[in-house]
Amino acid sequence: MKGDDSGNTALGGIKVLDLADEKGVYCTKLLADMGADVIRIEPPGGDPMRRMGPFVDDRPAPERSIPFLHYNTNKRGITLDYSTDEGREIFLSLAQKADVIVETSQPGTMDELGLGYNLLSEGNPGLIMTSITSFGQTGPHSHYKSSDIVAYGMGGYMYVTGFREDPPVRGYGNQAYHVGSIYGTIGTLSALFNKNITGQGQHVDVSLQEAVLSVTEHVSIYYVYENHVSRRQGTAHGTWQLDVKGPLGIGDVFECKDGHACVFTLKEETIQWLIDDGIKEVEPYLAPEWAEPDRLEERGRIMNPMVREWVKRHTMDHIFTEGQRRRITTCPVNAPDKTFHDPHLRERGFFVEVEHPELDRTLTYPGAPYKLPESPWRIRRKAPLTGEHNSEIYIEELGLDEGRLGELNNKGVI
Amino acid sequence: METKFNFEGLRIADFTWVFAGPACCRIFGDQGAEIIRIESRERPDPVRPILSDDKSPDSERGGYFNNLNRNKLHVTLNLSHPTSVELAKKIIGISDVVVENFSANVMEKLGLGYDELVKVKPDIIMVSASGFGHSGPYRDYRSFGPNLQAISGLTNLTGFPDNAPAGFASSYADSMGGLTAALATLMALNHRQKTGKGQHVDVAQFEGLCSLMDTCFLDYSANGRVHQRMGNRHPDAAPHGAYPARPDEGKERWCTIAVFTDQEWRSLCKVMGDPPWAEDNRFSTAEGRVQHALELDKLVAEWTVNRTAEEVMETLQAAGIAAGVVQSADDLFKRDSHLKARGYYQISEHPYLGERLNEGSPMKFSHTEAGVRRHAPLFGEHNNYVYGELLGMSEEEIEQLHREGVI
Incomplete structure (x- = not known):
């Protein structure tokens, strides 16, 4: 099967359906980069993320979106509107064979679509469904609208970041999304470890707010042990509270x-x-x-x-x-160009070149967050084009015929 | 068959100290793995005095240590004593994973390099989490969270363009280094479940951070663009930032607002009472709002500053606009009813520190438990369990090791 080039990868053979938006797209990248067969499901016409800049050569086009290229390495891509009846049927057959589903919709949405964990796990008890949302599946704010900056602020890191003469500032680079995605991946792999032993899958609930809160280091403990409310103090380290120690x-x-x-x-x-x-x-x-x-x-x-x-x-x-x-x-x-040329990162092979024949370019990507010699991180394929693997997955793997595929296409299901 | 915890039966020999390594093992301990922390009074974890009342280098009363090392077991082992290596190997022999975050080479010098460990446990997973990793020109360089944040570029890119780099308020490199090491451990565990093979994993916190730099490296490669500090600005959204709310007993309060779509913008205008300035053509499209974000920020702030942060958040959320309080520790512990309802902070009772709240687990599982079950261990609290029950030593043998200063 084409999706399974497991070889000596850590996660080869693990089948993942990727429904994630910006909040969780790094989670599925982490899984794909270690060998999982991640199928990114885009709405017909393409992922909204493809419209996000910057673009390669600053020329806006769906296959040139730098965020899309960066966060979707090693994934295969199909288009599918699983909110339609026919789309839902197709999704159900994909879900029957999946090990993991990663989704980031408002709590309750998957249930409303008839695609909630309880229903999907009936026929596939080993299924792991990981939901990465801003405030988690339960609680009075679970339906609040959010974005990276909102989660960063609610998670307590923003109040302490920056200089006192400036407003609080968020960390560069959508860190709430990154931290939430990492916890999403840790949760997924923890559940997978358990499933490999017990056969039992799980629904994993990750809250971006709590994810941010748990990486602040000093905010909670200075309150618990010294009743001290940490404030912004520029680059001075949080374990050195300027208000207390000068x-x-x-x-x-x-x-x-x-x-x-x-x-x-x-x-x-x-x-x-x-x-x-x-x-x-x-x-x-x-x-x-x-x-x-x-x-x-x-x-x-x-x-x-x-x-x-x-x-x-x-x-x-x-x-x-x-x-x-x-x-x-x-x-x-360092400014980022300096880091890009850093001799240590270069010698360790952190940056990797990826051929983009469709763009007539070679681009340099940031690489492995860790080195596992027996099952290394590797870019095996670049991010998919819109619907690039539709026939591979729908015809070769699900057994639909060309006629049916054309029909679904005309109806706007795929 | 179901288990109470995801990692029931998994054992980790934990040689870590300070922040990143213990944070990695905490992930597994929170989910029921048996974490055996190996440490001695001769070389105590440097964070022990932080938030303690005795400030002693080998304090057992430190809040920082308690929060980071909950759920773990503790054995004393003086690694500078010649007999200790054999004992360490015995613990490793009954473990699945070894985690350490010393500088490169320290484990080898102790006689506990990966080549030695596979002799006692052929499928051992050894995770070395250091600042710069075990190869490359900086491998022996000294590191500390803020330094890694600096060299990665995160410090430079965080803050406002008209001020100095603000960076992160604490050791974000360690927080993320710990999570990166946990990810790597999980990847290696899955590989071992599949193939039966262990391996030596090399985690450089530096690279862990460089993986979280969003699009800055790819944009530089593709377009030669060098990203700059942009405060709270967003290329596709305005208003987008932290806006001042009415101070509370003289304390500053702030609320974030993020408006991406025209519909959200119209809703915001309505909530603000459709002020005449909102009719300005410059603000009628997302591009226009982003272009004139500075002016827009001032106008929106005039509306937010007369309201409480909660009022801004609740009113905007009711209108379908992303907004949230920029929460201080006071807010997180006292006002946030959502965190409370989810039970984020969890109590443990420590023999010296008493009942204290701990950071909880940001992951909840439908069929297994994750969170805080017990306080951080005391020195050697589990010597009898580990050396006696697990390794089968007699009371006399343990007593002798004690007398000889090995444990």
Whole structure:
């Protein structure tokens, strides 16, 4: 079968139906990139995501949408309107053979369509249905409308992100969708692990709000243990609450000659570096009494303004390479083009080139989030064109004939 | 046959510390896996003093540690003691997975590299989650969450264009590194269920973050475009951002609003009482609204600022517009009736810290349980269970290991 090029992949042979919008499209990418046979189901005429820019060569076209290309690698694609009677019948036969369905519709929608978990699992008890929604399947806000920024704000990360003189700001790059998708994938694979043993599938309910809340690190625990409401404090780390402890003592992002750099200031090595660079007035802080745990933070607070002034003399690259040579935790605050050319990522083969004959281009994609030598991440196929696998799946795999396919096409079902 | 938990019978030897590694194991512990945390008082987890009342390096009273290490078991093992390696191998011999987040090479130096582990457990899955991974020019570089956020580009791209990079407020790299390691572990577990083979998984938190950069790398490759900070702006939506609401007892409040379609825009105008400025032709199309977003933001803010954040959210949601309170910890714990109804925060009772709320599981399963069952373990709380019951050592043997300073 064409969809099953499992080979040495981690998830080869797992059949996934992908009904996800932006909220969950990264979940199904994660599964597809590790070998699952993911069938993306688009409405007839194509996925609304295909209209989202930017576009390759800045030429808007359904096969040129960069978000669509990025989030649909390794998937096969069919068109199907499963809200019609005939479409629903086809969907049911696909669902009978599926291991996993990922969907992101408003809670209740799948039930209304006669495609809810209870119904689908009757004939396929091992089925895993993963629902990724902004607020989850239950609760008073489950029907609230949302988007990345709304979930990010409701999840508590936005209130603490940014500088105090600015409004709260959301993290770059739809992070609520990414975190929700990752939890969707973890939930799916956890249920799959269990199903491989028990044969029992499950409905998995993931809330973007809760997903965001669970990656904030400091927001909940400072409230639980110190009754402290964390606020925005720029790049100062959340475990160092400025409202409680005053100016930062462990390190921060500082302006340098050609941008910004991140420097950890709490170490003797940092002091020695300043001394070597001619800043002799920091010498007293190398004395052993300053290394006592209760004085370390105080020393950091004194050092930080000096480091801030001193970093201005240097370039990001110097701070990074010389700092790391001295065993100090430093990094440049990279713009994405700099990260794109980063030698470490290049040597580890993080970026991969994908041929796009239909666009007459080769594009470079970000690659594996992890390295599994026995079952590696790989781009085996680029994102599908609209309805690219209609005949492969409907005729070869479901056994419909050409005539029937034409009929469904004319009726706008596929 | 059904089980109470997804990971019933799965055992993980947990050599992790600080944040990313423990966050990875927490995922499995929350779903019923047996997590054996291996740690010594000689080399305690550096996060132990955080949110503790004694600030001691080996504190057992830290809130940060309690939240991250709930549901886990704990054995003491002094890895600098020569006898410890054999004992560590015995624990690994009865485990399915080993997770560690030391710098590259540390496990090998301890005599616990992957090549050694397969000798005691041929199908072992070893997950190494480090900042930069186990190969490449930065493999020995030092890392810390904010540094990885900086080098990935996330720090630079988060914030407003007319201010410095704001970045993330905490170690997002560790949060996501932990989840990335959990994903990798799950992938390897499925592969083992299928083939019987284990493997050594290399997770670089740096790459984990670079996988979450949306379209910036592909857009750069395709069009040479370098993404910039754009605050809360959205290329296809306006108004889109955080708008000031009426302060509450002097505290700032904010509400997000995201308007994508013309219908949502008309609904918003209606809710705001159809102000004359909304008739402006510049705002009649999505393109126009995006182009004049700055002006639009000011006008919408004039309406939101006189209302409570909840009022803005509820009124707009009733009209079919995406909106939500920018919630502070106060809001999350006290006002959010939805989180409460779903039971997100869960109580555990710690012998020193008492009853405390913990972050819950953002995943709910129809047939199995996920969440908080017990507090973080105390030092060596499960020595007798692991060394005695699981490894079959006698009380005398355990006592002797204790005397020799091995455990």
